[in-house]
Amino acid sequence: MSRKPEFRVIETRLLSNPEALKLLSKAHSRIMEKEASAPFMIVKTLDYLKKFSKIDPDKAEEIRNILENYGLREESIVMLMNICPRNVDEARILLEYEERFI
Template sequence: MAEELDVEILEEKLLSNPEAYKLLKKAVDKIQEREGSVSMLLSKTLHYLSEFSKMEPESSEALRNVLKNMDLKDETIIMIINICPQTLDELRILFELEEKVIDTETAQQILETIKPYCKE
């Protein structure tokens, strides 16, 4: 059985994979320093986030701010950061949660904006 943790939730925030990696890496480092090792679940989750993050954590935070200024919902921003779409068709699918229609010019601008942040 899993051990229950007695923690208080202070804040709830949607995180992209790179942001989650940064926070989990910090926690894993503290646990390793204190206990010498971490659980297999934490280790595998950290590895997954490392492998499937499409950009560096600092880049994702900067891109989140840029996309926020484009008046996109947090859910859409997270999906864009996690997927790093490269075509208009890939990007348009991610606009499903928006309550407005994103025109082609704006979508193209978003693609051009995210390109430098995404890993090749």
């Protein structure tokens, strides 16, 4: 049975699914270099993120930067990145409390 990995909090920030996938994949790789198996919760979370991430994790930072340039709140950015609205009406619903865009 593998031991619990130790993590040190460097910063707290809201993450989109693809951003979380990229970070957790790196952590998983580091764990697998040292251990025979990864903790169950990490494996299940990676499975979830792989299934539901709609953006390539390598493009996530670029997309976040574009959305930040519009002055959106972090919550709105994460929702847009996770849901990837298909049209303006869907985006408008997600940006409901970003009054300046409606």
